[in-house]
Amino acid sequence: MKKDKCSASSLKNFRAKVWRHYRLRKRDLPWRHTKNPYHILVSEIMLQQTQVDRVIPKFQQFLLTFPTLKALAAAPFSDVLEQWQGLGYNRRAKYLKLAAEYAIKNHRGRLPETEVELKKLPGIGPYTAAAIAAFAFNQPTVLIETNIRTVFLHEFFSNETDVPDSTILPIIAATVSRRRAGEWYQALMDFGAHLKKTHGNANRRSLHYTKQSSFTGSNRQLRGQIVRELTLTSSISLPALKRLTNNDRRLVKILGQLEREGFILKAGNSISLAL
DNA sequence: CTCCGGGAAC
DNA sequence: GTTCCCGGAG
Numbered sequence: 001m002k003k004d005k006c007s008a009s010s011l012k013n014f015r016a017k018v019w020r021h022y023r024l025r026k027r028d029l030p031w032r033h034t035k036n037p038y039h040i041l042v043s044e045i046m047l048q049q050t051q052v053d054r055v056i057p058k059f060q061q062f063l064l065t066f067p068t069l070k071a072l073a074a075a076p077f078s079d080v081l082e083q084w085q086g087l088g089y090n091r092r093a094k095y096l097k098l099a100a101e102y103a104i105k106n107h108r109g110r111l112p113e114t115e116v117e118l119k120k121l122p123g124i125g126p127y128t129a130a131a132i133a134a135f136a137f138n139q140p141t142v143l144i145e146t147n148i149r150t151v152f153l154h155e156f157f158s159n160e161t162d163v164p165d166s167t168i169l170p171i172i173a174a175t176v177s178r179r180r181a182g183e184w185y186q187a188l189m190d191f192g193a194h195l196k197k198t199h200g201n202a203n204r205r206s207l208h209y210t211k212q213s214s215f216t217g218s219n220r221q222l223r224g225q226i227v228r229e230l231t232l233t234s235s236i237s238l239p240a241l242k243r244l245t246n247n248d249r250r251l252v253k254i255l256g257q258l259e260r261e262g263f264i265l266k267a268g269n270s271i272s273l274a275l
Numbered sequence: 276c277t278c279c280g281g282g283a284a285c
Numbered sequence: 286g287t288t289c290c291c292g293g294a295g
Contacts, residue, residue: 048292054282055291088280091294125293145291189291201289211288215280224280 005156011175014155022187025194027052030059032186037111037136038069038100044128044135045096050087052193058087070109073100078273081263082231090227094262095123113137131185140181142173146203147192148185153202154195164207223254227263227273235272 004010029052031043042062046055062083066072072080077097084093099121103111111132112118118129130143144152144165152168153160177184195202203209215221225244229236238255245251255271258264265274 044291047290049280049290050292051283051290086281088282088290089292091279092292095293123293127292131291143291146289147291185291193291196289203289213278214287216286218280220279221281227280 006171006174011171015175015177018151018184018187018191021191021194022183025190026187027190027193030056031135035136037113037132038072039063040132040136041099041111042096044131045092045099045123046087048092048128049089054087058083069100069103069111072097073104076275077262078231078234078275081227081273085228085231088224090224090263091261092123095121098122099124111136113139115139115141134185135182138180138182140176140178142169142176143185144168144172145189147189147196148172149206150192150195150202151188153205154199157205161205162207163205219250219254222250223258226251226254226258230264230271230273235270238269238271241271 031039034040043055043059046059046062065083066075066080075097077094080093080097081090084090087093102121103109107117112120113133113136115129115133118124118132119126124132127143127145130141131145133139133141134143149165149168152171153163156171157163157168222245226241229241229244241255242248242251255264255266259266262274265272
């Protein structure tokens with residue numbers, strides 16, 4: 001009986017368990033059939049805070065509409081935003097197009113291959129930079145997201161609460177496959193998704209666990225409605241938008257934010273999506 | 276720290 | 286009605 005949960009033999013058993021689950025229960029996901037860095041990028045941005053089942057059809061349609069990094073960079077923002085409707089977090093659509101433009105301008109039309117360079121792209125933070133490096137370029141980066149967090153909380157911190165990621169990351173680094181990093185992380189995510197179905201959500205024991213405020217009646221809801229309206233009509237008057245809410249002051253405030261963030265253009269009383 | 280979307284499972 | 290989602294920016 002090994003006392004140390006992180007002993008060499010424990011880690012070896014853990015790895016074997018994850019690989020075994022992957023062999024038997026691997027999910028067949030569209031972005032696992034490609035090594036195209038652009039396709040990986042699109043999938044990872046879409047998957048930020050968004051369930052796999054909801055991303056799959058959007059991912060495929062998006063790549064039909066914008067087949068290459070160059071096509072995305074050249075496309076009107078309003079077209080990108082239109083494709084994005086239903087996914088939520090419209091800022092991601094903006095960041096994704098800006099990232100494409102950045103790569104065209106600074107990396108000769110390709111995505112950079114290192115974590116440090118990837119993180120410089122808009123919308124790409126610590127997780128996504130490490131994930132693209134692992135999935136597209138097979139680098140043994142260290143990354144954590146909700147499924148991976150679940151796996152390690154379940155396997156190594158089953159009796160602990162308020163576990164910070166900084167405590168988990170060294171174990172992730174100690175267990176990552178040097179030779180098959182991308183596959184390893186896919187296997188971890190599949191195992192984590194499986195654990196959530198069978199054991200509930202261990203992430204509530206993470207130090208970083210938070211519940212988000214309610215959506216109905218929120219600024220986010222109204223903001224989303226405004227953006228969707230604009231993708232449908234291309235141009236709309238302020239009085240027409242006022243029917244979305246009885247709080248004109250809140251509407252004007254959100255419109256100001258959308259304008260500053262580069263989502264919309266205001267010309268007098270006429271409002272349209274930015275190009 | 277707060278903000279950001281929206282559909283679906285529960 | 287509540288929770289969750291292969292997070293990131295300001």
